[in-house]
Amino acid sequence: MKKTLATLAGIALITLSGQVFADEASDVGKKIYDRAFGRGCGTCHDIASNPQLSALIKAGTLDRGQFEKVLQEGKGGMPKAIAEIMKNAAVVKAGYGEDQAVDALYKYLGGK
Ligand code: HEC
Structure with missing residues (x-):
């Protein structure tokens, strides 16, 4: 019984931290x-x-690969955006690399 409870608590914790990560x-x-x-992609x-x-x-x-390629290289009226994304305060704070x-x-x- 004790073991079951500990297992359940463990599962709940893992689920919860996954959720927190997804929200972040x-x-x-x-x-x-x-x-x-400065004004957003929108x-x-x-x-x-x-x-x-x-x-x-x-x-x-628009798959993940095409999406990233346009951000890296730009396209027509679309400016290159990777450098801009990487200096975003939220990205710096989260410590994300380019992929993340x-x-x-x-x-x-x-x-x-
Ligand atoms: C100055 C205006 C402008 C800004 C700001 C901008 N875009 Fe774009 N974007 C465009 C235009 C215009 C196109 C269409 C380019 C073409 O097809 O010739 C485009 C195309 C794209 C595409 C390719 C879509 C496709 O179907 O091929 C992606 C992906 C994209 N933008 C993402 C973004 C993201 C993410 C941001 C913010 C980081 C952003 N854009 C900011 C103008 C902008």
Whole structure:
């Protein structure tokens, strides 16, 4: 009985810390989206004539690889964004590397 309780407590703790991590990543993603380039990605991307990132990601037409490539290289009117993302205060505070920061942003926009 005692063992069962300890196991259950352990499982609860693991589940809980997983949840905290997921929330933190989503929060970092939101801060990047809202603050990159001082005015956020949304200044351009919430305008209907520009790519609707969240819709594209959810539809599966913008995968994680393409997403990162555009952030690294830019594309047409889209500025290179990696340096900007990496100096975001939330990214610095979380101690994220480039992969983790892009993951957080991609997940915030509805990706997996
Ligand atoms: C100055 C306006 C502007 C800002 C700020 C901006 N974007 Fe863009 N972005 C664009 C435009 C315009 C395109 C379309 C480029 C093209 O297809 O020629 C684009 C394209 C993209 C694409 C490629 C979409 C596709 O379907 O190929 C991604 C991914 C992207 N932006 C992510 C971001 C993220 C993330 C941020 C914030 C860190 C951001 N953008 C900030 C203007 C902007």
